[in-house]
Amino acid sequence: MAGSTTAERGERQQQSSGPPPARRVRPPRLRTIIILAVCLTLLGAGGGWVLYGSDWLRVERVTVSGTRVLTPEQVREAAEVPVGSPLVSVDTDAIEARLRRELPRIDTVDVSRSWPDGIGLKVAERTAVLVVRKGGKFVEVDKKGVRFATVSVAPKGVPALELRLARSGTAAASLRRFGERRLAREAVRVAAALPEAVSRLTRSVKVRSYDAISLELTDGRTVDWGSSEKGAAKARTLTALMKASPDARHFDVSVPTAPASAGS
Template sequence: MAGTTTAAERGERRRDPAGEPRSRPSWRGRLPAPPRPRTLVIAGAAAALLTAGLIWLLYGSPWLRVAEVGVGGTRVLGEDEVRRAAGLPDGLPLASVDTGAVEARIREALPRVESVEAERDWPHGVTLRITERTAVLVLAERDGYVEVDRSGVRFATLSRAPESVPLLELDPESGKSAASSLRRFGRDRLVSEAVRVARDIPEPVARTTRTVKVRTFDAFSLELKDGRTVRWGSPEEGAAKARTLRALMKATPKARVFDVSVPSAPASAAS
């Protein structure tokens, strides 16, 4: 009668088909040998030399240094003017150029710059990509004509008003209602609202607009270069007024006065 297999019997070495004992593989002798101290020293010295060489290449060598500064995107500003504002001396290690600081210096020195992007151009250049502000209105001030962009930023003063940009006419002496509106909203607020109106004028009309007039907060109007007038009303609903004005001018091309102050009920007249 067969008995239960004992632990000792289960622990007996297995035999291969030939009857010889089968030994278990040993991995102890296959572990990699630890590196020798001399090898570690050599590897550390090589790493240190490589690091020192890289640092010298970036900051000490004569090869990776600022030799030229390229400027792109300017329309009014001169390239040399932008380079001076950037403050990048010739021979400065290219790796030392702080592009954020360069951009900040340009924006501070040149208010006409709306945005600037400075990039290293290896091995020896820096490229400055400029976006200039575009005026949507011009204000007549004591010392000249101030250009104002679509965000309301006053960025340049000119001795003469440019013909391609509407002139803002804000006259507090034109009547009691205008003086009351000026006291209530303040000049800066009315200027900001005029910028808002100028920003909403359709592009074809904006190119032919000579003056944006402000009588009161609810009475903005446009005087076009050919003598026609657009009654805009308040700055509200600018997008709807722009669409209505385009359609009204197309439907009544010979009209001299266009009223879009209420865009849902436009009107035009011969005079």
């Protein structure tokens, strides 16, 4: 029989020199899996013990910041932070809810964990823009209309609300339409819009009707503000008018595009 041709020998050599067969990847042994599982379990148990069972990460201190009228001790007492409890288990939402409920003077509060052993309480108190006389005391009202505190002495530089609502005549229609509560809220909006320099000088915000709100300043000067609408424009106009007419005794910004001043 004739021998193989040169072409056949080349083909056999090419086949014999092809890529080596792929190596089989052996799955991890059962023993290895068990060891890894035990290690993970121990790590988890150890981490859980550190967070919940050890004395390393428990609440030992409560810090308070941001107070003005309230004292840090008042905030701590109202917060009722569970000192001695694991830090990770402290319900920060519940603490925030208690502070808002027990201390209405607080506007916003941020409760945070301070590792390894602290709770931080950062509060922002409400600022009164108006006070309402109630008997011999004063109720503080913020710019949102929230009545948040009753005090014996009116805070300095905060105007008082005076509702002088007409019960008859044309002005009475405003009372019937809006009601006393709504008109009081309009006065709050006016007080919140006052420039700071004017607010400090304002003794009272007087409301006769929705469109007839006026200011009485501490030196006897008066301002016709009109309604609470366009408060920002009226504030700018009043500031400019008072600078332009420093001796005037009466200012009218009820129509901010056509202001007026009178008296000297």
